[in-house]
Amino acid sequence: xxxxxxxxxxxxxxxxxxxxxxxxxxxxxxxxxxxxxxxxxxxxxxxxxxxxxxxxxxxxxxxxxxxxxxxxxxxxxxxxxxxxxxxxxxxxxxxxxxxxxxxxxxxxxxxxxxxxxxxxxxxxxxxxxxxxxxxxxxxxxxxxxxxxxxxxxxxxxxxxxxxxxxxxxxxxxxxxxxxxxxxxxxxxxxxxxxxxxxxxxxxxxxxxxxxxxxxxxxxxxxxxxxxxxxxxxxxxxxxxxxxxxxxxxxxxxxxxxxxxxxxxxxxxxxxxxxxxxxxxxxxxxxxxxxxxxxxxxxxxxxxxxxxxxxxxxxxxxxxxxxxxxxxxxxxxxxxx
Ligand code: KG4
Ligand code: ZN
Numbered sequence: 001x002x003x004x005x006x007x008x009x010x011x012x013x014x015x016x017x018x019x020x021x022x023x024x025x026x027x028x029x030x031x032x033x034x035x036x037x038x039x040x041x042x043x044x045x046x047x048x049x050x051x052x053x054x055x056x057x058x059x060x061x062x063x064x065x066x067x068x069x070x071x072x073x074x075x076x077x078x079x080x081x082x083x084x085x086x087x088x089x090x091x092x093x094x095x096x097x098x099x100x101x102x103x104x105x106x107x108x109x110x111x112x113x114x115x116x117x118x119x120x121x122x123x124x125x126x127x128x129x130x131x132x133x134x135x136x137x138x139x140x141x142x143x144x145x146x147x148x149x150x151x152x153x154x155x156x157x158x159x160x161x162x163x164x165x166x167x168x169x170x171x172x173x174x175x176x177x178x179x180x181x182x183x184x185x186x187x188x189x190x191x192x193x194x195x196x197x198x199x200x201x202x203x204x205x206x207x208x209x210x211x212x213x214x215x216x217x218x219x220x221x222x223x224x225x226x227x228x229x230x231x232x233x234x235x236x237x238x239x240x241x242x243x244x245x246x247x248x249x250x251x252x253x254x255x256x257x258x259x260x261x262x263x264x265x266x267x268x269x270x271x272x273x274x275x276x277x278x279x280x281x282x283x284x285x286x287x288x289x290x291x292x293x294x295x296x297x298x299x300x301x302x303x304x305x306x307x308x309x310x311x312x313x314x315x316x317x318x319x320x321x322x323x324x325x326x327x328x329x330x331x332x333x334x335x336x
Pocket of ligand 2: 114273304305
């Protein structure tokens with residue numbers, strides 16, 4: 001078999017990342033420069049700052065990825081880059097860089113969908129995983145329940161009607177005073193709390209059993225905080241975030257299990273930043289075990305934004321014949 005080496009670039013949000021991936025599954029390098037420290041000062045990602053930081057970091061990050069993989073640009077088979085969805089100014093930095101390298105080195109250019117990348121993170125550590133399988137994609141911008149019918153062939157079964165799961169984590173964390181990004185901080189504090197202390201609503205979307213809604217849970221948490229403040233009652237933050245997390249996990253797990261049962265699917269994979277949540281991982285893996293379903297998850301480092309996942313997705317697109325021209329543009333609201 002011919003060796004396919006993909007140089008992958010990811011810059012859709014606040015991580016500047018580059019990776020070299022062999023044949024879609026073997027990561028030779030995976031470099032991530034996180035801008036979290038700067039954005040934390042502002043309580044969230046500032047798009048203009050993100051773009052400027054990507055420009056400063058992208059060349060060093062790519063050079064590190066090549067060096068660590070012990071290859072040069074001449075050894076690379078194709079360049080894969082995230083072209084959406086995401087922040088337009090942030091995406092443009094990666095897209096322009098990928099086009100420049102592809103042009104200068106006369107290499108094929110493959111644009112990758114960011115969510116396809118998240119799902120494909122599962123291929124890296126699970127060599128036996130092949131479509132068809134169900135995937136739950138939960139990140140700061142997305143909450144999707146997807147059937148992966150084949151490589152590059154996705155069927156969206158359910159999606160959020162309002163906030164993404166990660167967005168709800170971030171907003172609740174901010175309200176409780178935990179800071180940005182909220183997901184990991186809630187995850188940690190929730191371990192000390194009682195997940196059944198407060199009963200938050202599990203929203204259902206009328207006539208769309210697979211769709212999610214998280215703004216109701218988020219508002220219920222904010223109302224609870226306001227009421228406590230009005231009554232001058234002390235808030236047990238650990239109980240509060242544990243109960244919130246439990247409501248979100250419940251909503252995610254129940255719909256994922258409904259899908260695998262209804263369609264008789266024997267494999268479920270999770271992906272995206274929220275997939276690194278320890279309560280979600282535990283709840284899903286035990287629900288899968290109870291129902292005889294194989295459960296797959298990337299290790300936490302491959303759940304949050306990285307370029308190795310773009311290299312995995314880019315490989316399968318490349319061998320399917322996907323090629324983009326130099327007119328490739330960033331598409332902030334790209335559909336899967
Ligand atoms: O996939 P990602 O890195 O970026 C997007 O594509 O959005 O996801 C980031 C999101 C943030 O909302 C962050 O709070 C959340 O993932 N997150 C978590 C955890 N780690 C990251 N949420 C809950 N628990 C975690 N351990
Ligand atoms: Zn992401």
